[in-house]
Amino acid sequence: MSAARLDFSLKDRVAIITGGAGLLGVRHAEAIAAVGGIPVLADIRRDEAEARAAEIAHASAGKALGRCWRSSSPGSDAWTSS
Numbered sequence: 001m002s003a004a005r006l007d008f009s010l011k012d013r014v015a016i017i018t019g020g021a022g023l024l025g026v027r028h029a030e031a032i033a034a035v036g037g038i039p040v041l042a043d044i045r046r047d048e049a050e051a052r053a054a055e056i057a058h059a060s061a062g063k064a065l066g067r068c069w070r071s072s073s074p075g076s077d078a079w080t081s082s
């Protein structure tokens, strides 16, 4: 890992990842948690989002949240969450 990458930090910054329980969403969440950020896995699959977030929080000894969230297509109504 390069020195520049070691200096990079998202400490206590929150990042919302739509489709967060999916393949790419989990990888992004892991990367954010690895540099101190707090990933929010926003996904229509609540149970998966919560389970993957718990795993990431445990593995990174940090915070991660799973939330039920349905994002809409560009140009349509605002996103909704529950």
Ligand SMILES: NC(=O)c1ccc[n+]([C@@H]2O[C@H](COP(=O)([O-])OP(=O)(O)OC[C@H]3O[C@@H](n4cnc5c(N)ncnc54)[C@H](O)[C@@H]3O)[C@@H](O)[C@H]2O)c1
Pocket: 018, 019, 020, 021, 022, 023, 024, 025, 042, 043, 044, 045, 069, 070, 071, 072
């Ligand atoms: N995996 C790859 O290599 C790859 C490569 C290029 C592009 N993509 C694209 O990136 C995107 C994500 O890929 P992936 O492999 O993580 O897919 P995935 O199917 O593993 O994950 C998608 C996630 O999005 C969630 N989801 C679906 N509709 C939603 C909505 N309306 N609101 C919130 N969450 C919703 C699903 O429940 C699922 O957890 C896809 O559009 C895919 O076509 C993936």
